[in-house]
Amino acid sequence: MAELQSAQPPRGAVAPNRLMLLVTIVQKGKGTFFSDYLQTFDANLQICVVGTGTAKADLVEFLGLKDNKRSVIFSVVREDKLDPILAALEDHFETVNRGTGIAFAIPFSSVIGKLSYGFLSNERRMAKGDE
Amino acid sequence: MDNMEKKYEAIFCIINAGFSDDVMFAARKAGAAGGTIIKGRGTAPREAEKMFNIAIQPEKEIVMLLVPYEIKDDVLREIYQAAGLGSASQGIAFSVPVARAVGLTDFFKKEKEQHKTED
Numbered sequence: 482m483a484e485l486q487s488a489q490p491p492r493g494a495v496a497p498n499r500l501m502l503l504v505t506i507v508q509k510g511k512g513t514f515f516s517d518y519l520q521t522f523d524a525n526l527q528i529c530v531v532g533t534g535t536a537k538a539d540l541v542e543f544l545g546l547k548d549n550k551r552s553v554i555f556s557v558v559r560e561d562k563l564d565p566i567l568a569a570l571e572d573h574f575e576t577v578n579r580g581t582g583i584a585f586a587i588p589f590s591s592v593i594g595k596l597s598y599g600f601l602s603n604e605r606r607m608a609k610g611d612e
Numbered sequence: 613m614d615n616m617e618k619k620y621e622a623i624f625c626i627i628n629a630g631f632s633d634d635v636m637f638a639a640r641k642a643g644a645a646g647g648t649i650i651k652g653r654g655t656a657p658r659e660a661e662k663m664f665n666i667a668i669q670p671e672k673e674i675v676m677l678l679v680p681y682e683i684k685d686d687v688l689r690e691i692y693q694a695a696g697l698g699s700a701s702q703g704i705a706f707s708v709p710v711a712r713a714v715g716l717t718d719f720f721k722k723e724k725e726q727h728k729t730e731d
């Protein structure tokens with residue numbers, strides 16, 4: 482029992498890298514492109530859903546060009562990767578054709594399970610077992 | 613969070629399907645620019661439904677808004693008044709801090725330019 486207790490991580494233990502929920506909103510049709518791109522930054526868990534934009538586009542609407550469907554990508558990324566990811570995304574938003582979008586990151590407060598954390602942060606050395 | 617900019621907040625508002633216009637109208641009144649709506653399905657225990665005297669309509673919409681930190685409370689208040697639990701949309705709104713945001717829309721660009729001219 483004593484051994485078991487000593488194997489437990491201390492209460493309030495902090496993981497080496499915190500996790501963030503990255504929300505990327507892009508035009509519909511660009512979801513796969515951005516999702517694949519985010520995967521190169523070790524984002525193992527990504528959920529892509531279809532959304533509808535509500536920003537005012539009076540003139541565009543008047544001209545019949547309104548395309549308000551959006552792809553919303555929820556990805557879990559490591560905090561240390563956040564700056565390069567956001568810099569790369571900002572660059573893509575400006576340069577990719579119809580690639581305009583918005584991205585923001587929300588910090589996780591906690592994650593339970595070593596394996597879960599390993600998967601979400603792409604820490605391969607944690608893949609052996611859940612402790 | 614150490615590197616939090618605290619410049620923006622993400623507001624999530626969960627409402628009955630078909631009421632997203634009410635939320636956007638209220639949010640715009642408080643200065644929000646635009647939002648994104650995603651569809652979802654809600655669940656709630658029957659006991660809770662009875663206790664709070666609300667019926668959970670399973671079809672939901674989630675309105676996500678990115679707003680400057682300064683107007684977050686105003687936006688939440690307007691949303692609550694227009695689409696709170698007491699209204700037909702039965703909305704629940706909450707905000708979470710945003711660490712960083714990029715790819716800002718015209719609204720934020722204008723704000724940025726305004727800051728530059730002020731400096």
